[in-house]
Amino acid sequence: MTIAVLGATGMVGSRVVGEAGARGHRVLALSRKPPGQGPNVTPVAVDANDPSALREALTGATADAVVLTVRTLPVDQEFLVGATRTVLDVAARLGIRVLVVGGAGALRSPEDRGLLVADNPAYVPDEWRPVAAAGTAQLRACQAHPDADWAYLSPPALLEPGDRTGRYRRGTDTLLTGADGRSWISAEDLAVAVVDELETSGPGRHIHDVHRIRHFTVVHCDESPGLAAPA
Ligand SMILES: NC(=O)c1ccc[n+]([C@@H]2O[C@H](COP(=O)([O-])OP(=O)(O)OC[C@H]3O[C@@H](n4cnc5c(N)ncnc54)[C@H](OP(=O)(O)O)[C@@H]3O)[C@@H](O)[C@H]2O)c1
Numbered sequence: 001m002t003i004a005v006l007g008a009t010g011m012v013g014s015r016v017v018g019e020a021g022a023r024g025h026r027v028l029a030l031s032r033k034p035p036g037q038g039p040n041v042t043p044v045a046v047d048a049n050d051p052s053a054l055r056e057a058l059t060g061a062t063a064d065a066v067v068l069t070v071r072t073l074p075v076d077q078e079f080l081v082g083a084t085r086t087v088l089d090v091a092a093r094l095g096i097r098v099l100v101v102g103g104a105g106a107l108r109s110p111e112d113r114g115l116l117v118a119d120n121p122a123y124v125p126d127e128w129r130p131v132a133a134a135g136t137a138q139l140r141a142c143q144a145h146p147d148a149d150w151a152y153l154s155p156p157a158l159l160e161p162g163d164r165t166g167r168y169r170r171g172t173d174t175l176l177t178g179a180d181g182r183s184w185i186s187a188e189d190l191a192v193a194v195v196d197e198l199e200t201s202g203p204g205r206h207i208h209d210v211h212r213i214r215h216f217t218v219v220h221c222d223e224s225p226g227l228a229a230p231a
Pocket of ligand 1: 006007011012030032033047069072102103135155157158
């Protein structure tokens, strides 16, 4: 596959670039200040706010899928939703799939499925609420898009650099915790889940057909290998 990663220099994006490249996929590494060239990796400078530049970058390389991993600090919900719509529009026109790496806030709380994690102080303290709300708005933008073939991956509550174990458990739209009670995964294992999802859905099939769900999550798992059955 040819996989475009938008946000290629970020914590998540850089791991997805590495994971996809190591598996032999062609990777377009897109960000405003792209990383250096590597085996299977072509850096492309592009601003997610510029639809024509984005379309040109994706068309020229005939990408099969786009992984969207952009964010800004401090959070800018308008940018995030706008950039997401731009990517969905361009991808829909080109007929390619979009996998959005979004936020845990868009998930349901395990103890009260009617309460979003973004609105649950047990998981999201006040100072993080705008970040969680932006992720939820990003999911709504995906759900509102009339044509795009998208999936939205919510990380668990804690996502940070760590080891690549290749082990994770997959769920749907409710926050998962591991056997130790922690809702956690390394960015390396999240990247494994991203590339697994793209490989499993495969070119020419709709990204959500395989698991029949567009919003999914993953969590670190000690016990069993990746691609475990949905929780
Ligand atoms: N537990 C959780 O829910 C959790 C935790 C962490 C992250 N996340 C989510 O995971 C995703 C990735 O986060 P991250 O931590 O990897 O982010 P990050 O490290 O801050 O990286 C952000 C990336 O976005 C790029 N970017 C920013 N503005 C851009 C623009 N206008 N055009 C093109 N690229 C742009 C940056 O590159 P340039 O500056 O070079 O353009 C960079 O590569 C986000 O959706 C974030 O909310 C969720």
